[in-house]
Amino acid sequence: MAAPRPLVAGNWKMNGLKASLGELEAIRDAVKAGGAGRAEAALCPPFTLVAAVAAAAEGSPLAIGAQDCHAKVSGAHTGDISAQMLKDSGATYVITGHSERRADHGETDAIVRAKAAAAIKAGLTAIVCVGETKDERVGGKALDVVSGQIEGSLDPDFPATNLVVAYEPVWAIGTGLTPTAADVAEMHAHIRAKLEKTYGRKGVDIRILYGGSVKPENAAELMGVKNVDGALVGGASLKAKDFMGIAGVYK
Numbered sequence: 086m087a088a089p090r091p092l093v094a095g096n097w098k099m100n101g102l103k104a105s106l107g108e109l110e111a112i113r114d115a116v117k118a119g120g121a122g123r124a125e126a127a128l129c130p131p132f133t134l135v136a137a138v139a140a141a142a143e144g145s146p147l148a149i150g151a152q153d154c155h156a157k158v159s160g161a162h163t164g165d166i167s168a169q170m171l172k173d174s175g176a177t178y179v180i181t182g183h184s185e186r187r188a189d190h191g192e193t194d195a196i197v198r199a200k201a202a203a204a205i206k207a208g209l210t211a212i213v214c215v216g217e218t219k220d221e222r223v224g225g226k227a228l229d230v231v232s233g234q235i236e237g238s239l240d241p242d243f244p245a246t247n248l249v250v251a252y253e254p255v256w257a258i259g260t261g262l263t264p265t266a267a268d269v270a271e272m273h274a275h276i277r278a279k280l281e282k283t284y285g286r287k288g289v290d291i292r293i294l295y296g297g298s299v300k301p302e303n304a305a306e307l308m309g310v311k312n313v314d315g316a317l318v319g320g321a322s323l324k325a326k327d328f329m330g331i332a333g334v335y336k
């Protein structure tokens with residue numbers, strides 16, 4: 086069975102001003118020139134840049150996403166952004182349930198699931214993040230924790246075509262630490278089995294990204310692991326050279 090088309094998505098987090106559009110243009114041009122090979126490339130800038138980045142990427146193969154959305158379409162939710170607004174701004178992806186949002190904003194699996202549902206309803210593809218903490222990994226609970234997050238954050242009624250899952254061990258994010266290839270293989274096989282159980286045959290085609298300290302130096306090894314269908318890249322997505330060094334493993 087053919088593996089799904091890989092996705093390499095950059096998460097700029099709370100970084101990026103108008104001056105950063107130069108990096109975006111460099112990424113766009115490199116992707117246009119075939120630098121991501123058979124992979125799809127996407128960038129998720131902060132909300133303030135989504136429209137500008139989407140305009141700059143228009144007509145190119147670079148996809149644009151955002152880093153969060155509200156579960157409601159509109160209404161009295163001061164400071165929030167709906168999935169429909171993101172779609173209107175040119176986004177096609179949105180990250181939901183990133184561990185920083187789960188930690189900083191108390192987002193539960195139920196909230197993440199409602200946000201992903203809103204994203205899908207608006208016509209976006211949701212990149213739903215899961216991953217264990219260091220204590221959970223050391224305590225031998227990583228597989229169970231991620232199982233619980235998947236069950237809680239994904240609705241069996243979600244269309245598999247609008248769903249991406251990102252496995253991001255919390256302790257690997259921004260730390261320079263990464264799990265061993267064997268641990269990544271074990272976790273991704275575990276997630277794949279759960280997706281197939283939930284979505285049947287369509288679960289085979291749901292992309293499972295690895296995220297957490299992905300760099301050009303470790304990308305080939307991590308992306309070469311079975312059931313790893315791309316990467317969610319934080320720090321290294323801020324520089325075109327580093328991002329393309331990661332996406333370039335699919336050339």
Ligand code: PGA
Binds near residue numbers: 258259297
């Ligand atoms: P990192 O972040 O690549 O900087 O570790 C990954 C993420 O949080 O998506």
